[in-house]
Structure formats: structure tokens, C-alpha cells
Amino acid sequence: MGSPGQLREYGRDMLEFIEQLWGDLEQYPPVPKVEPGFLLERLPKEAPKEPQPWGDIMVDVKELFIPGVTQWHNPNFHAYVEAGTSAASVAGDLLANALAFPTFSWQSGPASTELEMRMMDWFGRMLNLPEEFLFSSDKNTGGGVIQESNTGALTLMVTTAKMRLLRQLRENNQDIKPHDVISKLVIFTSDQAHVSVQRVGIVTGIRVRSLETDEKGSLRGETLEKAIKQAGNEGLIPLLVFATSGTTSTCAFDNLQEIGEICQSESIWLHVDAAYAGSYCICPEFRPLIDGMQYVDSICIGPQKAMRIHLPYCGLWVRDRYAMERTFDDDPMYIKHNYQDKSVDFKNWSLYMTRPCRPLKMWFVLRLLGVEELQKHMRKQVCLAHEFEALVRGDDRFEIVADVVLGLVCFRMKGPDELTKRLLEAVNDQGKIFINFTEYKGRFIIRFPICSAAAESRHMTFAWSIIADAAAKVRASGR
Ligand SMILES: Cc1ncc(COP(=O)(O)O)c(C=O)c1O
Structure with a gap:
């Protein structure tokens, strides 16, 4: 199981690190700027023969692993689907x-x-x-x-x-x-x-x-x-x-x-x-x-x-x-x-x-957390989705393509799909927010789910400012 005090040492360092990470989510890009092989190149090809110090492992976690993590909990990550977690959930699994x-x-x-x-x-x-x-x-x-x-x-x-x-x-x-x-x-x-x-x-x-x-x-x-x-x-x-x-x-x-x-x-x-x-x-x-x-x-x-x-x-x-x-x-x-x-x-x-x-x-x-806190969280996600929907609807270059029922907004630029594709590229290339796409009824559309539990109104306006600016550039470039 480990020598006395070992788990406490590992646990203390790890929990402190996680808390810091959760507090600094916005310091990291929502999607890491890495290319395939970035980590493989830096990892030894074979397992170590001798035990290595715990401190060295934590350094590698911070310097090698974390820079390649997609930060789903960053409030500027708006892709795929919400991935839940909480201190309570982590604590429960620690025991399990x-x-x-x-x-x-x-x-x-x-x-x-x-x-x-x-x-x-x-x-x-x-x-x-x-x-x-x-x-x-x-x-x-x-x-x-x-x-x-x-x-x-x-x-x-x-x-x-x-x-x-x-x-x-x-x-x-x-x-x-x-x-x-x-x-x-x-x-x-x-x-x-x-x-x-x-x-x-x-x-x-x-x-x-x-x-x-x-x-x-x-x-x-x-x-x-x-x-x-x-x-x-x-x-x-x-x-x-x-x-x-x-x-x-x-x-x-x-x-x-x-x-x-x-x-x-x-x-x-x-x-x-x-x-x-x-x-x-x-x-x-x-x-x-x-x-x-x-x-x-x-x-x-x-x-x-x-x-x-x-x-x-x-x-x-x-x-x-x-x-x-x-x-x-x-x-x-x-x-x-x-x-x-x-x-x-x-x-x-x-x-x-x-x-x-x-x-x-x-x-x-x-x-x-209790049921009421969870309900509050979900209502907040839905509310943010409607706030973002209002921003899209307020701009006549865009259209909403599906009813916003829960925490997902689907939209596109009016006109050919090519515009929306270029918009998506222009937004994600900046690395400030991350959005994704799908095909719906034969059209290319952007999906904007509210993913992070830390998301607030300011993240909706921030995301929209990037999208609206990128739309102007896409139209102006006329490619
Ligand atoms: C509506 C829906 N069904 C099914 C799945 C697939 O789930 P799993 O990957 O757990 O098999 C997903 C994945 O997010 C989903 O959103």
C-alpha cells in the first residue's frame, strides 16, 4: 500500500496542485497548442528500473503533462459537451x-x-x-x-x-x-x-x-x-x-x-x-x-x-x-x-x-452540494445559453438553427457554409476560446455548449466579441 505518511505526502501535494489548477483555469488556453507526438518525444521509451523521487514526477506533471491537457473546465471552452466534476466528486472517488x-x-x-x-x-x-x-x-x-x-x-x-x-x-x-x-x-x-x-x-x-x-x-x-x-x-x-x-x-x-x-x-x-x-x-x-x-x-x-x-x-x-x-x-x-x-x-x-x-x-x-445547488447550476447553464442566443439573434449576419432548450446554442453565418467554416477556423486559430461544429440537416453549423461550471455572463460576451470580430474579417476577406 505504501510506507506510513507516503499517501499523505502524495495526496497533499496533488490536492494543492489541483486546487491551484482549478483556481487558474483561465491562465491556460482552452485547447493546448501542441502537435501530435509532443509528449511522446519527451517521454523515455522504457519504464524506469529504479524508483524515482515524487518531486520529479510532480515537476513532469506540471511541465510535460498539463501543457498538453485540453482544459474542458476553462470557461472559454465551448465544445462537445459539459464534463462535470467537483471537489465532492473527486473526494468520493479518492476513497473508492x-x-x-x-x-x-x-x-x-x-x-x-x-x-x-x-x-x-x-x-x-x-x-x-x-x-x-x-x-x-x-x-x-x-x-x-x-x-x-x-x-x-x-x-x-x-x-x-x-x-x-x-x-x-x-x-x-x-x-x-x-x-x-x-x-x-x-x-x-x-x-x-x-x-x-x-x-x-x-x-x-x-x-x-x-x-x-x-x-x-x-x-x-x-x-x-x-x-x-x-x-x-x-x-x-x-x-x-x-x-x-x-x-x-x-x-x-x-x-x-x-x-x-x-x-x-x-x-x-x-x-x-x-x-x-x-x-x-x-x-x-x-x-x-x-x-x-x-x-x-x-x-x-x-x-x-x-x-x-x-x-x-x-x-x-x-x-x-x-x-x-x-x-x-x-x-x-x-x-x-x-x-x-x-x-x-x-x-x-x-x-x-x-x-x-x-x-x-x-x-x-x-x-x-444537495439537489438545490445542482438545480441552480443547471439553471445557470441554461440562462447563459439564452444570454448567448440573444447575442447571436441580435446580429443579422447570423442565424440560430435549433431551439435553445438547455445549455447548447447552435448557429451559423447566413449564406454559404463556407462562411461558417472560415469563421470557425478564424475563431479557434486565435486560441482564446474553443468552439466546435457539426452537420445538421445538410448544413455546417457551430455548436456552442456551456461547458464549464465556472462560466459566467462575461464569458458569453467575451466569446461573442471574438466571434463577431472574426465574422467581420471573414466577410471582409471575401475569400
Ligand atoms: C446524446 C449522447 N448519446 C450517447 C453518447 C455516447 O456516450 P458514451 O461515449 O458514454 O458511449 C453521447 C456522448 O457524449 C451523447 O451526447
Whole structure:
């Protein structure tokens, strides 16, 4: 474990350094000015044979590593998505890392298992999820589990839906050949869904059909209905609908009510990806964004974005936990225990068996910050997004391309895409702020998410001044 006092020495130096780093975020460029190979060139090719002094390592951390870090928490970083963290989250993980126990069954980690169950219930109640999704409810048929990633959670849900379907079909026909069924399965999603669904299609070998969204980027019931009919005509079997509440590109919302009714009547598994937007639903005013939960079989929500918890941490809730627990029909002798009937073994709620202890960081965050502080943080992010939106709308060289619902503003320069591309380049080349882009409905657009917990109004006006100046230059250059 280390000699007495060693951890304290490392911990003290490291925590002091982190505090300083968090205090000085704006001193660093949001994106480091480095080229590929910058660090490899300076690192020895082999591991040291003898122990090296702690002080030397801290020097290298500061001089070699940190200059190559993308500073997602710098309030001038406005790209991709918010990456949450907080002192509370770090403290929780410090303990988890020090305890360093793997868990697969209740027996291998009773405290971790039960804390995870309770945390997923706390979070589920904050989100006002239906009682079926909560362990501590009379209606409990499902529950929540912490997953490493949305993609992993979706792979698990697709596999669960597939195995459930095969079991149902076998009840009527014992001779059914799994391969014949699997080769006919189809997953429906929208043309705005995260690319992870395509990956899951590759992993599971199940075809994925991306359906056209309406002018707001939302998948509608009518479109799904037609696609299901078409699939039926081709002899295919709809397995799962992957709906999104808060798409990555523009934060659009599929119509869960319409889609849900169809999934229910057709017995299709409905999985919702609310990886980004879901956490915001702890604020009552945003909760309608996931209305339709009565139809949902599983939902993924990532508190590692707006909820001040650092990754990895992806919350997955399922309505029918028995379907999931039966998916991997394995129960090896070496992990059997006496309480299997009375407890939850999270190994059956995951693609892999051995899991780290993850609920401590949520426990610490929820207790040290409290729900109201988290709501305040989210409302502030949304408010800043609207402030920035107003700046864009106030300049007739620009247009907003999607409704600003949460902490993301999508905009472009009016005219050909080339202008927006050049604007993006001109802004990012300066290195003062960092913004990113996407393609939406055939157009090149800029995404401006409010990423940093430290962001304030002045960062919106600062970013806008850079963008507006760059726009003037782009237009003037007329290239
Ligand atoms: C809406 C949405 N879905 C899915 C994902 C993919 O998540 P993961 O990388 O955890 O698999 C992301 C990533 O940010 C996302 O924003």
C-alpha cells in the first residue's frame, strides 16, 4: 500500500496542485497548442528500473503533462459537451480508488452494491421516474445501475431485448433457430441519434435503420409507424427503438409520447438516450422533456455532464430487471453466495462481471452540494445559453438553427457554409476560446455548449466579441 505518511505526502501535494489548477483555469488556453507526438518525444521509451523521487514526477506533471491537457473546465471552452466534476466528486472517488475492491456480486461488495442501489433510487426520484424503475418502491420491477458508458448500456439493452424476444418465441415454438430470428431483427433510430447506435449495430450484428426527423430534429410517431410497416413487408422483426432526448448535435427531442404508444402496441423495446439532457430533468421545469416515461423500457442519463460528477458514470434504469438478469445465464461456482435470493448481483446488470466501486462520488456530491445547488447550476447553464442566443439573434449576419432548450446554442453565418467554416477556423486559430461544429440537416453549423461550471455572463460576451470580430474579417476577406 505504501510506507506510513507516503499517501499523505502524495495526496497533499496533488490536492494543492489541483486546487491551484482549478483556481487558474483561465491562465491556460482552452485547447493546448501542441502537435501530435509532443509528449511522446519527451517521454523515455522504457519504464524506469529504479524508483524515482515524487518531486520529479510532480515537476513532469506540471511541465510535460498539463501543457498538453485540453482544459474542458476553462470557461472559454465551448465544445462537445459539459464534463462535470467537483471537489465532492473527486473526494468520493479518492476513497473508492484507495479501497480498490472489484465487485461483481453483493457478497464481493455489500456496501458498494447497496449504496449503488440507493444512489440510483435517489437520482431516479430526483428525476421523478416511474416507481417501476426504483428499488425502494412497492411497484419495483426494475432498478438502476451505474454503467461505464452509454454505448455499453445500449449494447446491454439490445442484447437483453434480443434474449427476451428469443425466450418469448421459444415459448410458442421450441424448434426456433436463434440465428434465423437474429438475422431478421431491426433497430430503429433517428437520423439525429448518437453514432453509438451504429456501433452497437456492428457489435450485435443487428441492422440499424435511421429514420428521418422533422424540421426540429425530432423523430415522430408517424415516421416510425411507416418504418415498422415497411420492415414487416420485408419480413423483418422490429426489436428496439433507440429514441433520443437531447441529441448530441442540436439537443433535439424525439416525441416519446407518440413513439412510446407505438412501441407499446407493437411490443418493441423502447430505449431512451438522455445522456446529456436527462440530468436537467431534476429541475421540474425541464422534466416534461422526458414525458412519456410510462412507455419506456430503459433510459440512460449521464450525471457526468451537468451534475458535477466526473466520468465514467452513466445511469441506466430498466423497467424489467428480470429480463436483464436472465440475459447472461451464467452463475459460476466461484462467485456463488448465500444471499443470492435476497440481494442484487450487479454482474448481471452489466456486460462485464467485475466492476469498480462507483456510487461513492454520487453520494458525496448529492450530500455535499444537495439537489438545490445542482438545480441552480443547471439553471445557470441554461440562462447563459439564452444570454448567448440573444447575442447571436441580435446580429443579422447570423442565424440560430435549433431551439435553445438547455445549455447548447447552435448557429451559423447566413449564406454559404463556407462562411461558417472560415469563421470557425478564424475563431479557434486565435486560441482564446474553443468552439466546435457539426452537420445538421445538410448544413455546417457551430455548436456552442456551456461547458464549464465556472462560466459566467462575461464569458458569453467575451466569446461573442471574438466571434463577431472574426465574422467581420471573414466577410471582409471575401475569400
Ligand atoms: C446524446 C449522447 N448519446 C450517447 C453518447 C455516447 O456516450 P458514451 O461515449 O458514454 O458511449 C453521447 C456522448 O457524449 C451523447 O451526447
